[in-house]
Amino acid sequence: MKQLVVLSGKGGTGKTSVTAALAHLAAREAPIVVADADVDAANLELVLQPTQVEEHAFISGSLAVVDAALCTTCGQCEEVCRFDAVVAGEESYRIEPVACEGCASCFHQCPVQAIHLEPRQSGQWYRSETPYGPLFHAHLFAGQENSGKLVTLVKQQARLWALDHKVGCLLVDGPPGIGCPVISASAGADLALLVVEPTVSGVHDLQRIHATTEHFRVPSAVLVNKADLNPRRAKEIKSFCSEHGVLIVGHVPFDTVVTEAMVQGQPVTAYADGLVSRALQRVWRKLRGQLIS
Amino acid sequence: MILAIASGKGGTGKTTVAVNLARAVSCLPAKGSHTAVHFVDCDVEEPNAGLFLHPEIVQQREVGVLVPDIDLRRCTYCGRCAEVCQYNAIAVVQQKVLFFPELCHGCGSCTLNCPEGAIAERLRVTGVIEWGTAEGALSFAQGTLNVGEAMAGPVIRQLKQWAIPRRTRRALVILDAPPGTACPVVEALSGCDMALMVTEPTPFGLHDLRLAVQVARDELGLPVAVVINRDGVGDSGVEDYCTSEGIPVLLRIPMDRRIAEAYSDGKLVVDAIPEYRTRFQELYQRIKQGAAS
Numbered sequence: 251m252k253q254l255v256v257l258s259g260k261g262g263t264g265k266t267s268v269t270a271a272l273a274h275l276a277a278r279e280a281p282i283v284v285a286d287a288d289v290d291a292a293n294l295e296l297v298l299q300p301t302q303v304e305e306h307a308f309i310s311g312s313l314a315v316v317d318a319a320l321c322t323t324c325g326q327c328e329e330v331c332r333f334d335a336v337v338a339g340e341e342s343y344r345i346e347p348v349a350c351e352g353c354a355s356c357f358h359q360c361p362v363q364a365i366h367l368e369p370r371q372s373g374q375w376y377r378s379e380t381p382y383g384p385l386f387h388a389h390l391f392a393g394q395e396n397s398g399k400l401v402t403l404v405k406q407q408a409r410l411w412a413l414d415h416k417v418g419c420l421l422v423d424g425p426p427g428i429g430c431p432v433i434s435a436s437a438g439a440d441l442a443l444l445v446v447e448p449t450v451s452g453v454h455d456l457q458r459i460h461a462t463t464e465h466f467r468v469p470s471a472v473l474v475n476k477a478d479l480n481p482r483r484a485k486e487i488k489s490f491c492s493e494h495g496v497l498i499v500g501h502v503p504f505d506t507v508v509t510e511a512m513v514q515g516q517p518v519t520a521y522a523d524g525l526v527s528r529a530l531q532r533v534w535r536k537l538r539g540q541l542i543s
Numbered sequence: 544m545i546l547a548i549a550s551g552k553g554g555t556g557k558t559t560v561a562v563n564l565a566r567a568v569s570c571l572p573a574k575g576s577h578t579a580v581h582f583v584d585c586d587v588e589e590p591n592a593g594l595f596l597h598p599e600i601v602q603q604r605e606v607g608v609l610v611p612d613i614d615l616r617r618c619t620y621c622g623r624c625a626e627v628c629q630y631n632a633i634a635v636v637q638q639k640v641l642f643f644p645e646l647c648h649g650c651g652s653c654t655l656n657c658p659e660g661a662i663a664e665r666l667r668v669t670g671v672i673e674w675g676t677a678e679g680a681l682s683f684a685q686g687t688l689n690v691g692e693a694m695a696g697p698v699i700r701q702l703k704q705w706a707i708p709r710r711t712r713r714a715l716v717i718l719d720a721p722p723g724t725a726c727p728v729v730e731a732l733s734g735c736d737m738a739l740m741v742t743e744p745t746p747f748g749l750h751d752l753r754l755a756v757q758v759a760r761d762e763l764g765l766p767v768a769v770v771i772n773r774d775g776v777g778d779s780g781v782e783d784y785c786t787s788e789g790i791p792v793l794l795r796i797p798m799d800r801r802i803a804e805a806y807s808d809g810k811l812v813v814d815a816i817p818e819y820r821t822r823f824q825e826l827y828q829r830i831k832q833g834a835a836s
Contacts, residue, residue: 261553261722290723291551291751348729348762353650354629392757393729426553426722427588430693450809451591465691480807509776
C-alpha cells in the first residue's frame, strides 16, 4: 500500500482543497482510503460529504485533580508544577485543566495524597463513508494536548482498513507547521506532497517543511499553488527545488473557483472543469507515477 | 495590553494583520495611549513576521526542555524514574537506563522522585528565541522551533517569559499566535488580555473560527473580536456566526489582489497602499475601546 501525505508548513496554502481534489481523481481509478490528519481543525469533512459510520472516544494522558477536602494548602504541588497548572484557591489548591500536561509530578509530591489522576478524553475519532472511499478523521477537543497521538491513531485505523480491504492507496491531509502532529502525519509516508504558494512566507516555510521531511527521510514533491500570484517568488521555489532535487509536480493558478467549490462542499475537480481542475489532473497523473516508481 | 492575533485556520492573514497593526501603531506620533509597542512572534513552527518587519536582531538565546541527566555511579537501577514518568521517556532494563529525549516534557518528576538523588537536569535545546528592534522603535521578538522537534510549547513559553515586559499597562504587546486549536495555541494565548481572530468568509474559515473561539473565549475566558480578511469571497456564514455570538467584527479587509501581491513580496500593506495605514490605526482605536468596555 502506498501512502501519500499532503503538507505545507505554512497554513492556508490549499492543502485540504488539493487533498479533496486528489481523492476525487484517485477514486475514479481505484479504491482509496482518506485520512484527515489535521485533527485541531479538520476541514476535509466539509468537502467530502461524509456519512459517519463509527465514532470513538480518544482517551489519552491524564489530568490531575485535587480533593479539596484533603488539601492542607501546603503548596508543594504548585512548587513542583512546571506548567503553571496549579492555582491557589481559598480553601484548597486546584488544577487548571487546559494547562495540566498530566505529568503527575504534583501527585507524587503531595504529602497527604490529596491529588489523584484521571484518564482524560481529549477528542473523538470517526470512520465515515464518502463518495470517494472511507474517511478516517478526528476532532481534538479545544486546547488539548497529544494531537500527535490522535493523528497516529487516525492514520493507524486508516492503514488497517486499507490493508484489510486490499486498498492500494492511503491519502493523508496533513496539518500546518513542522511540529508534533506533522511528524506523526508524515511517519511512514511514501511521498509527501508539499503545497507551496509563491510568497515570501511560502518560500520560507517550504525550506522548513522540506528540511523536516528530509530529517525523517520522507521523499517529497512540490505543487505550486496560486502559482501566478508572484512570478518572481515562483522562480525562487523552482530554484530551491532544482537545488534540492525536488520534483515540481505542477502549477495551479490562482482562481476563485477553488473557494466556490468549497462553499458548495465539493472537491474543485468535481465542481468545475477549468484551468484549476485540469492542472490538478496533471498533478495526479505525475503523483501516481511517482508513487508507482 | 497583550493582544493575541489568532485564527484557527492557517493562512487567513494572522501575520498580515499583526505586522500591519504593529507598524501602523508604532508610527502613530504618540502611539495612542500606549508608550511602547512590542511584537512577539509565537508561531515558532513557522515564524514569518520577521520577513515583513525586518528586525535587527541584537540578542539570541537557546531554549528547550530540562531533561534528566543521570549519574550512573549513583544509580541503583531501581526503576523509580521510569515508574513516575508519564511519557514513557525513561526505561530501566536490568543494568541500563534508556532515555528518549524527544518524549520528555521536562516536568522534573524523575529528578524529584529519584531516591538516590542521582538525577540532575540539563537543557536539551529545541529552539532559539531572539530579540531586536524594527522600524518605528518597535521592539521585536521571535521564537524558532528547531527542525525535527515536536514540541512548540516550551519555546513559546520561554519566549513569552523573556519578551513580554512585566508591566504592560502602558505598553501594547502584539502577539502573533500559531494556527490550530491545540496546546501551542493555549500556550500562546494564556495570559493575554484579548484575542483578535483573523478569519476568511469561507466554510473552512468559519469552521476553524468556531473552534478558535472555543479555545480563547470558552476555555481561557478572553474577550474575542474578529477581523474578516478577503471579504467578498465565499459566503455569509462568518458574518452570521459573529452576529449570533455577539462577537464584534472590527475590520473587514476586502479581497484585493494588490494586498495579496504586496504580501507575496514581503511588503506591508500599510506601506504599499497608504489608505490602509489609517484603517489599521482605526482598528487599534476599536481594539482599545473594546478592551475598555
